[in-house]
Amino acid sequence: MKSRKSVKIICLVLAILMVLTLFTGIVVHLADARSLTDIDREIGEARSQINNLEGRRETIDDQLSELGDRLQELRVQEDAYLQEVAILQDQLQLLEERITLTEEQIAIYQQMILDKEQRLEEAIAREYEQFELYRLRIRTMEEQGHVSYIQILLGARSFGDLVARMHDAGEIMNADQRIAEALERYRVAVGAYKEELLSDREELEILIAQLEAEHAALEIERANLQRLIEEIEARIEANEIEFAALEEEKDRISVELAARSAEMTTLSAERQAAIAELERQAAAGGNPGGGGMGGEPARRGTGHFVWPSDFTTNVTSGFGPRARPGGFGSSNHRGIDIAAAGIYGTNILAAASGVVTFAGWNGGFGNVVMISHGNGYSTVYAHNSRNLVSNGQNVVQGQVIALVGSTGASTGPHIHFEIIRNGVHVNPMLYFT
DSSP states (O other): OHHHHHHHHHHHHHHHHHHHHHHHHHHHHHHHHOOHHHHHHHHHHHHHHHHHHHHHHHHHHHHHHHHHHHHHHHHHHHHHHHHHHHHHHHHHHHHHHHHHHHHHHHHHHHHHHHHHHHHHHHHHHHHHHHHHHHHHHHHHHHHHOOOOHHHHHHTOSSHHHHHHHHHHHHHHHHHHHHHHHHHHHHHHHHHHHHHHHHHHHHHHHHHHHHHHHHHHHHHHHHHHHHHHHHHHHHHHHHHHHHHHHHHHHHHHHHHHHHHHHHHHHHHHHHHHHHHHHHHHHHHTTOOTTOOOBTTBOOOOBSSSOOOSBSSOOOEEEOSEEOOOGGGTSOSEEOSEEEOOTTOTTOEEEOSSOEEEEEEEEOGGGOEEEEEEEETTEEEEEEEESEEOOOTTOEEOTTOEEEEOBOOSSOSSSBEEEEEEETTEEEOGGGGBO
16 A cells, blocks of 8 residues: 555656646746847836836935925024024013012012001101190190290299299290101101102002013014924924835835846846847848738848838838828838838837937937948838837847837828938838848
8 A cells, every 4th residue: 555655646746747847848938939029128118117217216316305405494494493482481581580570679669668658657646646735735724724935934933943934844845846847747758758659669560561561572472483383393294204205215216126127137138148049040041030920921131131010011101202191291202111900019120230320209200210230221210109229229130129109290100111221212122022
């Protein structure tokens, strides 16, 4: 049993290995079957992706630079506002200290006024008491009869008694007069001092009102500055978020560019291998551009040119005089037009190896590619929907250099193909059968 089981396992492993070997051979065959056209198309697509990514990265760099400048300006403005707030805070603190001192002064003046008022009341009370004493004395004198100053003197029993009586009466009168005058002066002085204190207190209250109004104005200014700072901080935060998002996108683009560059390296190596294979076939007498297309008869080059389309061999307008197509085309056709249904977007191939001398827009020709092949020969490919090569680029025979379009003065999608020999346009069909 174990032996049979082992045999089954071995057979299963061998079968899997055979399948894998077959699959690997198919994959290798498919890889070998990839044409230079396919590789160039992929290179063109990869190069277009790289150009787009690099353009996007440059745009992001510009946006990052602009955002960086904007953030710097906002931070400078924020610092200026913060400095103003700090100054206002110091001013508010000084005002609060002045208000506190003024309130303390008012409290002291109020206490002084209260003290003076109490002393005034005491003086008034003493004056009233003295007045009552005068009233009592007068009433006593009236009860005892009117006694004049002369009578008091005449009542003296001796000269010494007279002198004593005169002295006592004078002292009493002077004392009464002094008390009355002192009380009056004190009352007047206290009243004046009280009025002065009230005036000072009124001035202090006005000063406090002014300080409080200034304090309120500074508080409003500080609140406005604080609001501006909050707005700036919000803008800074929004710009920082946008900045981070752009940096993240830039990093992603850099990763994608690295991947596309690696792909370009791989495709370039594969292209070199394909070119080497084409050169080998050419050396062996083959014609890499002469296969049939869509059931149409193949056009073979009689010299070193290959047919510029791998989609169709159908010529819709020949070389030389013709009616102007659409009323705006040339009446002296210096090339041939190659077209067929569904041709739009298909490949345009380099008829021979050479150097691109022009790739761009050329008026009625739309997107044009011109290639110099040496020995006085050059070719032109016009009305392209998109050029896949650039000025100064080396191309090889059969390489995809553009895609069929209808740009410029064109009545429909086609390849306008020209061959120029020593500066003179010649009929391209002389080079094909």
